[in-house]
Amino acid sequence: MNCQKNKFQLNKKYAYLNCAYMAPQLKSVEKAGRKGLAKKRQPNLITPDDFFHDLETIKILFSQLVNCPDKNRITMIPSASYGIANVVNNLPLKKTDNIIVCGDQFPSNVYPWMSACQKSDAELRIITAPDTTEMRGKLWNEKILGAIDEKTQAVALGHVHWADGTLFDLLSLRQRCDEVDAALIIDGTQSVGALPFDIQEIRPDALIVAGYKWLLGPYSSGIAYYGEKFDKGTPIEQNWINRLDSQNFSELVNYREVYQPGADRYGVGEKSNFIMNPMVIAALKQILNWQPHHIQTYCHDLIQPLVSEAQQLGLYIEDSAHRSNHLFGIQIPEDKQDALHQALKLHRVSASMRGSFLRVSPHVYNDSRDINKLIRVLRAIV
Structure with missing residues (x-):
């Protein structure tokens, strides 16, 4: 794959190595958003079918991306915390139970569990x-x-650690969860779209993905997968569109106790977003065209000079077998961190400090010039 910078409108004077913070917007995604915005000029032309058509397209495209055999297990959410809240709401806990999360995990996949454990004294x-x-x-x-035991009700973590890119062994975790009948809940926000993820192989009970990072979509968009464990659960939100036969607008006053089949019971209200959904579709189509394994290969080849230079400078980076290529951390000594901030600004490099790690998150819009800018930053502080 060649560099895809021409598909974005990035300022070439800056090295944007910060997709884990927020993805830049594809030109095609912006075009789709403008078209959706214009559509609402004449709401008389928006039909009941328009409330569902794009949602179906998103479910199909995302199912292809994560190899999900049933598109009805996919639904739209506004954020990772929303998707996790639906999970937590449907996993009752007892005092003797425990939940496993990893250290320094992103708060959206910690606070809901923290609250649930406090309420149940788990x-x-x-x-x-x-x-x-x-x-x-x-x-x-x-x-x-080793922390998982017979009292574990759920293991909730990312595919990669959001701060340093550590890869978590989801296949081994799935096997161990099966042994103790625990749920495996994956926050794929920092991986899905750039790192291959296979629903049929990993068999998560839920996969929650915010859309504005590696899915290259707009802010406040997200997609969730819910497995069989949640087929009869209660959603955190009671809206019209998650009820059975909501496509029939003339019958909406005939209130239904039954939800839509599959994951749609957990979908957010007003998920028929006429501006954002076309943007999500455009982004998913582009990712499927590139394919995550090609994105990983591109990033692997791109970062090799940086990894080599950082190691020669005595800075720690996780071994390649245990981290991703699209997101990884360079550990910065505490006494060098102020100088790092200044050097990043001086050399016009965008990357994020998370804990003691400089989180570097390249994508296919980056090239060797971007990497060389960051190399100069590291040389300046060591």
Whole structure:
């Protein structure tokens, strides 16, 4: 794959290595948004079918992206926290139960569990990273697996760690969860779209993805997958469109107790967004055209000079077998962090500090010039 910078409108004077913060907008996505915006000029032309057509398209496209055999297990959500809240609301906890999360996990996949555990007096087990740079990712995965027991009701974490890119061994976690009958809840916000994810292989009970990062969609968009464990659950929101036969507008006053089949019971109200949904569709089509495994390969090849340089400078980066290529952390000594902020600004590089790590998150719009800018930043502070 060649660099795809021409499909975006990035300022070429800056090196935007920060997709984990927020994806830049594809030209095609902006065009779709403008078309959707114009459509609402004449609402008399918006038909009942328009409330559902784009939703079906999104479900089909996302199912292709994550190899989901049933599109009806896909629904629209406005945020990761919304998607996780539906999960938490339908996993009752007892005092003797525990929930497993990883250390320094993104708050949207921690606060809901924290609240649920406090209400039920259950245990929230936060499995922190090992205090070492030797085989850190491998040891962290082993700690998480070792923390799961017969009282574990759910393991909730990302495919990659949002701050440093550590890869979590989802297949081993799935196997262990099966052994103790625990749910596997994946926040795919920092991976799905750039890192291959296979529903049929990993078999998550829920996959929650905010749309404005690696899905390249607009802010306040998101997509969720809910497995069989949640087929008869109660959604956190009671809206008209998640009820059976909501397509029949003339019958909406005949209130239904039955929900739409599959995951649509958990969909957000007003998910028929005539501006955002076409943008989501355009983004998904582009990702499917590129394919996540090609994105990983592009990023792998792109970052090799940076990884080599950082290691030569004595900075820690996780071994490639235990981190992703689209998101990874470079550990910055505390006494160098102020200088780092200044150097990033001086060299016009956008990347995020998360804890002690400089989080670098390239995409196919980045090129060797962007990487060289960051190399100059690192040389300036070490």
